[in-house]
Amino acid sequence: MTLYRHALNRALDEELANDDNVVIIGEEVAEYDGAYKVTEGLWKKWGDKRVVDAPISEAGFIGMGIGASMLGVRPVMELMFFSFAYVAFDQMINNAACVRYMSGGLINCPIVVRGPANGGTNVGATHSHTPENLFANMPGLKVVVPSTARDAYGLMKSAIRDNDPVYFMENTLLYGDPAAASELPEEEFTLPIGSAEVKRSGTDVSLIAHGRSVLVALEAAKQLKEEKGVDAEVVDLRSIRPLDEETILNSVVKTNRAVLVDENKPFCGVSAQIAATIQQEAFDDLDAPVLRVTSIDAPAIYSPPLEKEQIPNVGRVVEKVMQLG
Amino acid sequence: MTTQLADQSNYAQAEINLQLDAEEKIKLMRDMIRIRRFEEVSLKYYNADKMGGFLHLYIGQESIAVGTISLCGENDHIITAYRDHGHALAVGMGMNECMAELFGKATGCSKGKGGSMHFFAPDKNYWGGHGIVAGQTPLGIGLAYGIKYKGLTGSSLCFLGDGAVNQGAFHESLNLAELWDLPVIYIIENNGYSMGTSQKRSSAFKGSLAQRGEAYGIAWESAKGHDIYEVRAKTKAALDRAHQENRPTILELATYRYQGHSVADANAKKYRTPEEIVHHKENFDPLNVWKNQLMQEGVLSEESYRQIDSEAKSEARQAAEFAEQSPYPEIGEITDDVYFEVDKDTEAGNQGRHFFHD
Structure with a gap:
């Protein structure tokens, strides 16, 4: 089995080999081997030109990567925490997302910005943001949030080969989690961005999630089956934009119930968009209102036992499903 | 005036300027006149409600875009902020596509999707046209990074205004430029005002804004921007540094805008005196300075100047017609x-x- 972090490492290593224009830049990605060891060994193998340690200067080096991508370099930029995107926001929105549009399609930015975007590690509000909804709100950007090692590998390779800016949100809790590990074949493969996957088939309710919430939903589905006799289906969005609405709707049409599991804050979170789609496209197929399990609506709390309650967990998902009646 | 001409003759003797033949000198004249006439016509149509949004005019600063860009070769790239029409014409974009963009037409350089602040022509190494103050400076080092990464001998000319030097993104880019030996030339077009706030009221500085480069170990220079000979001489030194050593430079060029920050700047004549504007127009107008220089050199006659001017006016008027007629x-x-x-x-x-x- 390959761990999530090792799957990412393999994808990066292979794409460095496949394309001379790929360069990895970020804080501690080279000599330190990556703060979370995602880039472990890559500097040693590929050297100073291809794997570059950046100073703590996100607006500067992310903006630099965007500029370089306009000339055809394919930078894969690591944010040690995706929360640090907020100091590079102008570059990531006004420049990366808008330059193609404002140039009437003359310029494109084949850049990947990657890093962990999650709560649950007791690092307080500043380091626990889940900005997939913020970035997916911006046309011109693609947002990928993989939940397993296999998806992380296949989607990272597609992200690097994509000619639009892709913001790739990982999860510190998944990097070494055996539950997120996958069997990877020896031969290379890619997974398309914009394709959801049914991670567990069921008939009674659709649990729709992305990122680590998929694992929470899978665990909840197991408990619902064993303890309540409810057969839940789990849909993994895998990417937020582009969004695979077909897979979502097929599932809801089949189960007639939907509970959305989303680590975002509820207001304008990813699940708010999914709920709007379901009510518009599958209204007649619904036997109950679409319900959501999101983070409790406050900045991320530090206190370890309470943070477990703030973000979606198995207990809250089971409880919400049982509210459907 | 005498001192000024004496200075100019010094820069006229710079090797890069001695290489200029009469035709090239007249092209510099023409390029500056075209920018001014283009913008005068755009102002007229802006005031007639043919355009939306902002119109940040470059009038008064023409010698900087024309002088610096005249030195650019195959691998020298250009990026600037929102006062971008002058650079666009200087890199060779056509008046038609530029005017049509201001009109929001499909025939515009960005198909009407960018507007005044967002002109681009990557085929001419022109990367915009950026609306957020100093937001283009990290992109500017990115171009330099790309050039170096690909093993090319080139540079990135990253233009900014004096108001941009207080943005964090600019300082972050300075650090990276020196840290990673990037062939970038920051050209601060110092027109004295960040919108309505004078340099004294907006920036803490010692000597000049470019001198901030010292903190990062970056070579810097401040110079007069109204004289093309001087602009070219100083830019050449920075280009050599970029091409030969992959090292950055900050070049601060003193200039002046005659119009407001944008045409929508209601206080354009309140935060500075009318006398100040007249003083600059009479003594430091880049078109007049160059015209006088060339006449003194016997390269240009009053008649040939008038002909160039008349052609530029006609070209600008035709561009407006093209824009009006475009869908x-x-x-x-x-x-x-x-x-x-x-x-x-x-x-x-x-x-x-x-x-x-x-």
């Missing part, structure tokens, strides 16, 4: 040019939903 983009085109993969109808572009309006 607006279609509603269906609003969602074009957002994603490369969608526009090119690739496999990736056909996967999942990219747009969420009904």
